Amino acid sequence: MPDAAGLSFEPGSPRDPVFIGVGELESGRFPDRSFIGALTEVAMRALDDAAMKPADVDTIVLIPNLHSFDDQADLIFSRMVEELGLSREAKSSFMVHSGGSTSDNAVRVVSGLINSGHAETVLVLQAERWGSADLSEMVTMLTANGIPQEWERASGLTFNAVGGLITQRYMYETKSTPEEMASVCVALRKWAQLNPNAMYRDRELTVEKVLESKMITDPLHALECPPLADGAAAFVMTTAENARGRRDAAVRIAGSGGCVSHYTIAQETDLATMGWKVAGDRAWAQSGWKPEDLDFAEVYDSYAAVTTIASEKLGLCADGEGARWFASGATSPGGDFPMNTNGGLLSAGHTGVGGGMALLIEGVRQLLWAAEPERQIDEPRKCLIGGTGGTYMDAQVLLLERTEQGGN
Amino acid sequence: MSEQALSGLADAFNEALAEGRLMIQSCNDCGKPNMWPRYRCPYCQSADLGWKEASGKGTLVSYSVVRAVPPKGFEDQLPYALGVIRLEEGVQLLARLEGDSEDGFDDYECDAAVSFSPHPAEEMRDRPVAWFGLDSGEGP
Numbered sequence: 001m002p003d004a005a006g007l008s009f010e011p012g013s014p015r016d017p018v019f020i021g022v023g024e025l026e027s028g029r030f031p032d033r034s035f036i037g038a039l040t041e042v043a044m045r046a047l048d049d050a051a052m053k054p055a056d057v058d059t060i061v062l063i064p065n066l067h068s069f070d071d072q073a074d075l076i077f078s079r080m081v082e083e084l085g086l087s088r089e090a091k092s093s094f095m096v097h098s099g100g101s102t103s104d105n106a107v108r109v110v111s112g113l114i115n116s117g118h119a120e121t122v123l124v125l126q127a128e129r130w131g132s133a134d135l136s137e138m139v140t141m142l143t144a145n146g147i148p149q150e151w152e153r154a155s156g157l158t159f160n161a162v163g164g165l166i167t168q169r170y171m172y173e174t175k176s177t178p179e180e181m182a183s184v185c186v187a188l189r190k191w192a193q194l195n196p197n198a199m200y201r202d203r204e205l206t207v208e209k210v211l212e213s214k215m216i217t218d219p220l221h222a223l224e225c226p227p228l229a230d231g232a233a234a235f236v237m238t239t240a241e242n243a244r245g246r247r248d249a250a251v252r253i254a255g256s257g258g259c260v261s262h263y264t265i266a267q268e269t270d271l272a273t274m275g276w277k278v279a280g281d282r283a284w285a286q287s288g289w290k291p292e293d294l295d296f297a298e299v300y301d302s303y304a305a306v307t308t309i310a311s312e313k314l315g316l317c318a319d320g321e322g323a324r325w326f327a328s329g330a331t332s333p334g335g336d337f338p339m340n341t342n343g344g345l346l347s348a349g350h351t352g353v354g355g356g357m358a359l360l361i362e363g364v365r366q367l368l369w370a371a372e373p374e375r376q377i378d379e380p381r382k383c384l385i386g387g388t389g390g391t392y393m394d395a396q397v398l399l400l401e402r403t404e405q406g407g408n
Numbered sequence: 409m410s411e412q413a414l415s416g417l418a419d420a421f422n423e424a425l426a427e428g429r430l431m432i433q434s435c436n437d438c439g440k441p442n443m444w445p446r447y448r449c450p451y452c453q454s455a456d457l458g459w460k461e462a463s464g465k466g467t468l469v470s471y472s473v474v475r476a477v478p479p480k481g482f483e484d485q486l487p488y489a490l491g492v493i494r495l496e497e498g499v500q501l502l503a504r505l506e507g508d509s510e511d512g513f514d515d516y517e518c519d520a521a522v523s524f525s526p527h528p529a530e531e532m533r534d535r536p537v538a539w540f541g542l543d544s545g546e547g548p
Contacts, residue, residue: 136477136480143479144479160474163472165471216477218471218513266500267443
């Protein structure tokens with residue numbers, strides 16, 4: 001790949017693409033909450049947060065769901081345009097999809113549309129009903145998708161086994177103990193307890209509880225596997241010019257980096273690094289930022305090792321020390337470097353493709369200084385969002401910064 | 409190479425498994441081994457691809473034991489172990505692991521030497537997957 005060019009967005013330029021509002025519904029099991037109803041509600045929450053109405057939106061970008069192909073078809077064929085009263089007003093409505101890293105790639109797509117003038121204001125919508133779906137059906141669906149049918153499917157590979165393979169190699173290379181791995185889940189739970197939208201906000205977790213839970217896919221215990229959840233999230237992006245005056249700040253993109261390292265997990269040649277080092281280096285090169293510039297990070301955490309590997313290879317902590325870093329309390333509420341302040345997928349809930357979306361909007365919300373007071377970090381200005389999809393096929397990094405209205 | 413449907417890509421690999429052999433797709437132009445089978449060589453993009461028999465020796469990059477929540481059809485296999493194997497030819501594949509000396513999986517560890525373990529033809533036709541076990545250290 002050629003060296004990364006700098007972004008064409010300039011801070012303070014009229015067409016600098018910015019986040020101006022976010023919306024979210026509570027994660028968990030809500031069998032009576034309808035899919036389209038959830039999307040409509042979360043759309044209105046994000047628009048209210050942006051001080052906008054549906055008529056301000058010219059483009060809708062859909063994040064896929066994984067619970068139903070019928071519901072997927074409703075998304076693809078523009079049902080949300082009608083639901084929001086935008087028939088003939090909307091220029092475009094379409095889906096972006098790369099599994100767990102979709103929201104990161106959606107930000108790339110949307111910022112390009114806005115900066116180039118193809119769109120003025122874009123509403124990005126996501127909802128999932130994984131928590132209410134039949135678990136064995138979802139496991140079988142996940143085994144049938146993303147694991148090549150003519151090659152690895154006959155092995156009986158599951159996504160929890162993919163997590164097991166990564167965790168086993170990570171623990172071997174870093175000499176991290178089961179207690180240290182479990183403590184990552186405990187650190188995430190402490191944040192979830194401060195998040196009213198988190199699935200497990202009311203349940204305390206200890207290292208002992210994690211290690212006493214049933215072994216699912218060695219070395220992962222049941223409480224180290226992500227809980228499938230219903231959820232919904234949305235955000236609004238527009239030009240810096242349109243954002244002005246709507247609220248006291250917006251969030252801009254300082255740079256991004258990505259690395260697609262494999263399709264099937266068995267083809268990953270470095271299970272304890274994956275794409276994170278390369279993706280991070282590309283993001284630092286594009287932005288001119290260093291890890292020390294960051295105030296906090298929100299990094300995909302469907303399994304503890306996914307986050308500890310990313311934290312190390314992105315330079316957020318010392319190499320090989322990720323699990324012990326989480327265990328030290330450094331990333332927990334009150335710690336030096338907050339990580340996954342919504343509780344992450346492991347404690348806020350794995351809402352399918354929405355897991356990364358929830359982390360992304362939590363990062364934006366923190367930079368807007370709009371999180372609930374007990375969870376709000378003290379006036380943060382810069383954050384890193386890390387996402388990954390499929391069998392951790394890619395590593396995606398977004399570097400976001402707060403920008404005050406009128407200050408540019 | 410003749411045109412083939414997607415589901416035919418691994419036919420030669422699967423047929424060899426039923427005969428007790430482990431094959432690696434290999435480029436007839438640049439000579440590089442490639443796994444899993446593809447339509448073009450990922451190194452030189454040649455369409456002239458063939459197969460070579462693997463030595464069957466490799467190292468265990470990582471492994472996991474599935475004890476619960478299996479895909480449909482694998483309930484009667486529990487518990488079963490999966491491993492990422494790096495063959496000495498340099499390519500990797502996902503494999504099932506044999507039970508160890510205690511018929512569990514406690515003897516396995518990352519970077520252990522492992523070797524291909526042929527299974528009966530009938531089983532391979534039903535569920536074509538390579539099996540590996542801890543290397544006994546004896547020559548072939």
